[in-house]
Amino acid sequence: xxxxxxxxxxxxxxxxxxxxxxxxxxxxxxxxxxxxxxxxxxxxxxxxxxxxxxxxxxxxxxxxxxxxxxxxxxxxxxxxxxxxxxxxxxxxxxxxxxxxxxxxxxxxxxxxxxxxxxxxxxxxxxxxxxxxxxxxxxxxxxxxxxxxxxxxxxxxxxxxxxxxxxxxxxxxxxxxxxxxxxxxxxxxxxxxxxxxxxxxxxxxxxxxxxxxxxxxxxxxxxxxxxxxxxxxxxxxxxxxxxxxxxxxxxxxxxxxxxxxxxxxxxxxxxxxxxxxxxxxxxxxxxxxxxxxxxxxxxxxxxxxxxxxxxxxxxxxxxxxxxxxxxxxxxxxxxxxxxxxxxxxxxxxxxxxxxxxxxxxxxxxxxxxxxxxxxxxxxxxxxxxxxxxxxxxxxxxxxxxxxxxxxxxxxxxxxxxxxxxx
Numbered sequence: 001x002x003x004x005x006x007x008x009x010x011x012x013x014x015x016x017x018x019x020x021x022x023x024x025x026x027x028x029x030x031x032x033x034x035x036x037x038x039x040x041x042x043x044x045x046x047x048x049x050x051x052x053x054x055x056x057x058x059x060x061x062x063x064x065x066x067x068x069x070x071x072x073x074x075x076x077x078x079x080x081x082x083x084x085x086x087x088x089x090x091x092x093x094x095x096x097x098x099x100x101x102x103x104x105x106x107x108x109x110x111x112x113x114x115x116x117x118x119x120x121x122x123x124x125x126x127x128x129x130x131x132x133x134x135x136x137x138x139x140x141x142x143x144x145x146x147x148x149x150x151x152x153x154x155x156x157x158x159x160x161x162x163x164x165x166x167x168x169x170x171x172x173x174x175x176x177x178x179x180x181x182x183x184x185x186x187x188x189x190x191x192x193x194x195x196x197x198x199x200x201x202x203x204x205x206x207x208x209x210x211x212x213x214x215x216x217x218x219x220x221x222x223x224x225x226x227x228x229x230x231x232x233x234x235x236x237x238x239x240x241x242x243x244x245x246x247x248x249x250x251x252x253x254x255x256x257x258x259x260x261x262x263x264x265x266x267x268x269x270x271x272x273x274x275x276x277x278x279x280x281x282x283x284x285x286x287x288x289x290x291x292x293x294x295x296x297x298x299x300x301x302x303x304x305x306x307x308x309x310x311x312x313x314x315x316x317x318x319x320x321x322x323x324x325x326x327x328x329x330x331x332x333x334x335x336x337x338x339x340x341x342x343x344x345x346x347x348x349x350x351x352x353x354x355x356x357x358x359x360x361x362x363x364x365x366x367x368x369x370x371x372x373x374x375x376x377x378x379x380x381x382x383x384x385x386x387x388x389x390x391x392x393x394x395x396x397x398x399x400x401x402x403x404x405x406x407x408x409x410x411x412x413x414x415x416x417x418x419x420x421x
Contacts, residue, residue, distance in 0.1 A: 022141045045119075069359055
């Protein structure tokens with residue numbers, strides 16, 4: 001995979017610190033939209049369950065970024081795109097805080113009797129703008145990470161990426177949710193806007209990573225090279241299916257804990273739930289990164305991916321029992337195993353990119369993954385409405401199974417990468 005240019009330069013000091021800064025910037029918008037902050041706010045507004053699930057459909061820009069990734073990669077530096085998007089994100093989140101987060105909330109005890117409402121149009125506009133800007137900066141952030149951590153460093157770097165990304169989600173979906181009773185929902189969204197702006201200022205000092213010359217090439221050639229590579233179809237279907245179980249579970253996990261009869265956790269309990277889930281996911285990501293380096297990507301996908309899928313059944317058990325103890329068990333088990341399973345998955349993306357072509361190629365793989373999540377998650381609210389909590393959570397385990405039938409294709413893909421490198 002190094003045939004497109006010279007070997008990467010010697011590692012620069014501070015590269016791990018900048019990896020953390022950029023993935024805080026990457027994870028915070030996700031934490032706002034899909035990591036708990038918006039979901040809990042929607043629950044407090046008593047927004048319809050169907051609308052809560054549709055948030056993932058309005059998050060499709062994360063899946064569509066492949067169409068503008070070649071332009072982001074070709075025109076403008078990584079730092080310009082990252083800083084520009086972070087400033088714009090701060091403005092959009094502040095607009096949401098001013099317009100939507102000031103709407104009256106329904107008291108927890110009255111939520112079951114109060115009529116549900118449709119999510120405001122301005123809220124949907126904000127979701128689309130946040131995800132579009134976030135997806136655009138992710139093209140530059142992901143490419144920079146692949147450039148900075150080649151080869152065997154991909155596993156540990158993937159673990160750190162997963163961990164730091166989860167820290168950002170913890171800030172949005174845990175800390176800020178916990179502050180909502182004290183600051184009000186407009187206050188926490190203004191705080192989120194301030195954090196995004198501060199990260200934009202920090203990234204003004206982001207060091208440049210030398211990029212190898214790739215010669216004359218059309219803007220779409222990086223994507224075409226990946227698409228033409230033998231075995232890509234099987235790997236693409238694996239990427240599509242590997243996280244579908246998680247994608248169908250995640251939008252409704254928060255809604256289940258906030259709404260389900262017998263639970264109705266308070267904002268403080270929801271913040272604690274989010275905090276514990278992120279902490280265990282960080283541990284899972286770091287351990288998963290270590291195990292990926294030790295075992296290799298293929299074996300790690302089998303073992304850690306299997307644990308990731310099986311952990312969804314704990315949510316099914318929690319839905320049947322409707323006890324706080326099983327609710328906490330589900331939170332901890334699912335988040336730990338999600339972190340474990342994500343590390344080798346991200347490492348697969350990183351080592352699949354050719355040097356010099358990382359931006360569009362990583363965007364293509366992550367867009368396939370995001371498309372599956374957006375489409376599967378969009379119908380999660382309808383699934384719960386039709387089936388009930390427990391059967392639906394059991395179904396999320398079953399839909400994760402087909403990905404493992406495609407692992408032989410992934411093994412051949414990884415062998416070809418090793419021979420080429």
